[in-house]
Amino acid sequence: MGGRARTRPLAGRLSERPAVAPRGDRPLLVRAATERDLAAVHAIEVAAFSDPWSRGSFASLLRDPRVLFAVAESDDLTGVIGYVVAWFVVDEAEVANVAVAPGARGRGVGARLLDEALDVARERGVTAVYLEVRDSNAAARALYESRGFEQVGRRRRYYRRPVEDALVMRRELGPDGPPADRG
Numbered sequence: 001m002g003g004r005a006r007t008r009p010l011a012g013r014l015s016e017r018p019a020v021a022p023r024g025d026r027p028l029l030v031r032a033a034t035e036r037d038l039a040a041v042h043a044i045e046v047a048a049f050s051d052p053w054s055r056g057s058f059a060s061l062l063r064d065p066r067v068l069f070a071v072a073e074s075d076d077l078t079g080v081i082g083y084v085v086a087w088f089v090v091d092e093a094e095v096a097n098v099a100v101a102p103g104a105r106g107r108g109v110g111a112r113l114l115d116e117a118l119d120v121a122r123e124r125g126v127t128a129v130y131l132e133v134r135d136s137n138a139a140a141r142a143l144y145e146s147r148g149f150e151q152v153g154r155r156r157r158y159y160r161r162p163v164e165d166a167l168v169m170r171r172e173l174g175p176d177g178p179p180a181d182r183g
């Protein structure tokens with residue numbers, strides 16, 4: 001990830017799992033993405049990454065049961081302010097993408113989206129969640145570490161624009177563990 005995974009999105013569709021999560025004085029709605037969210041999601045993607053996914057890549061995620069593609073909306077009517085993409089294969093998950101609109105960062109939105117992915121992973125019986133992150137992406141690394149991810153590897157020259165190593169991070173999920181930490 002932006003680092004985020006260079007893996008292309010799987011074709012298909014996502015979980016229908018709306019959830020409301022208050023944080024401070026700005027409650028957030030986290031819900032499954034729809035076709036109508038694609039323009040806003042792609043605008044955030046382009047603002048966030050030097051090597052962005054295409055709008056079509058996001059469209060291909062809709063309605064794939066192997067995929068969580070969720071967006072965060074603020075209740076102050078500013079619309080979609082972030083999104084997360086994760087996919088699930090048997091008992092493992094990968095957080096493939098997470099981003100927050102530049103003007104909405106630092107308010108807990110990224111943490112809420114990552115918590116959503118961890119909650120869904122736990123519900124699906126996932127035991128280990130993986131992700132990749134650019135070595136230099138201090139904000140994302142701090143976010144992941146705040147949610148219990150640990151570095152387990154390094155992929156040399158994994159990213160382009162600019163070329164950079166990816167750190168591979170993992171969080172194990174116990175079957176009887178508590179809900180994802182709330183920062």
Ligand SMILES: CC(C)(COP(=O)(O)OP(=O)(O)OC[C@H]1O[C@@H](n2cnc3c(N)ncnc32)[C@H](O)[C@@H]1OP(=O)(O)O)[C@@H](O)C(=O)NCCC(=O)NCCS
Pocket residue numbers: 001002003004005048049096097098099100101104105106107108109110111112133137138139140142143144146183
């Ligand atoms: C990484 C990103 C998703 C974080 O989203 P966010 O909504 O700003 O993060 P939050 O406000 O939820 O912060 C959660 C935690 O992350 C860490 N964090 C977030 N931004 C940080 C920063 N600029 N510097 C250091 N730590 C930071 C902190 O530990 C923070 O916890 P705290 O607020 O209790 O200190 C956001 O910066 C972003 O969209 N970046 C561009 C895209 C990207 O790099 N995505 C990740 C790889 S795919």
